[in-house]
Amino acid sequence: xxxxxxxxxxxVVSAGGTREPLDPVRFLGNRSSGKQGYALAxxxxxxxxxxxxxxxxxxxxxxxxxxxxxxxTAVQLREAVLKAAADADAVVxxxxxxxxxxxxxxxxxxxxxxxxxxxxxxxxxxxxxLAEISADRPRPGQxxxxxxxxxxxxxxxxxxxxxxxxxxLLVVNEVGERKTFGSEENEAVILGADGxxxxxxxxxxxxxxDRIWDEVVRRG
Ligand code: PMT
Numbered sequence: 740x741x742x743x744x745x746x747x748x749x750x751v752v753s754a755g756g757t758r759e760p761l762d763p764v765r766f767l768g769n770r771s772s773g774k775q776g777y778a779l780a781x782x783x784x785x786x787x788x789x790x791x792x793x794x795x796x797x798x799x800x801x802x803x804x805x806x807x808x809x810x811x812t813a814v815q816l817r818e819a820v821l822k823a824a825a826d827a828d829a830v831v832x833x834x835x836x837x838x839x840x841x842x843x844x845x846x847x848x849x850x851x852x853x854x855x856x857x858x859x860x861x862x863x864x865x866x867x868x869l870a871e872i873s874a875d876r877p878r879p880g881q882x883x884x885x886x887x888x889x890x891x892x893x894x895x896x897x898x899x900x901x902x903x904x905x906x907x908l909l910v911v912n913e914v915g916e917r918k919t920f921g922s923e924e925n926e927a928v929i930l931g932a933d934g935x936x937x938x939x940x941x942x943x944x945x946x947x948x949d950r951i952w953d954e955v956v957r958r959g
Contacts (some may be wrong), residue, residue, distance in 0.1 A: 757795045792807045883953060901932060
């Protein structure tokens with residue numbers, strides 16, 4: 740702590756939750772507030788990094804000293820990540836990204852019709868940004884960090900996800916209706932592709948952010 744150990748580095752952080760529109764007034768979304776990702780951005784600035792924050796629908800003020808790019812959907816987030824990651828030393832995907840989006844977008848508000856059953860919503864798969872960036876690192880030696888939001892079998896699911904996504908570190912946190920999403924605190928285990936397992940006790944999201952950058956610096 741207190742060191743400028745990210746000086747001269749460019750880091751990219753995604754935060755918030757994507758919204759996948761159905762029509763001009765409705766979307767499929769999730770409960771991410773963006774707080775964990777914004778904490779990562781603030782912490783990296785304090786440690787001397789140049790920070791690009793890709794923010795998906797977070798109702799938070801832009802942190803000082805950070806380049807903020809606002810996006811809406813998973814597809815827009817992917818474009819922004821690929822662009823920002825080109826010269827990045829580290830990419831941290833804290834955003835909650837929708838795995839699926841509605842197959843069609845209605846340009847006019849979808850109406851309910853009297854006496855008719857509701858129409859099912861057909862979904863198509865979104866690109867997996869973390870898997871893509873992990874597989875073809877735009878910059879050699881780039882450290883890629885993912886998050887895993889799990890409700891059960893947190894560690895086992897985290898290990899499997901780390902292997903599947905191919906990132907260097909995976910921050911596993913438990914989520915629920917009133918857990919982690921939107922709160923000021925978090926508790927997590929930082930899993931490394933090298934087999935390491937670092938538990939981070941319940942505390943401010945800023946403290947977890949600092950712990951994550953410690954591990955990135957160690958690998959950078
Ligand atoms: O924003 P807060 O209210 O502070 O809450 C923080 C948080 C719970 C959102 C955060 O700590 C967190 O866990 N973020 C990741 C949420 C998530 O989407 O988890 P996942 O297990 O569905 O995805 C795994 C990883 O793949 C994530 O790094 C995600 O960004 C990435 N992903 C997922 C799907 C997809 N199509 N593309 C991706 O890149």
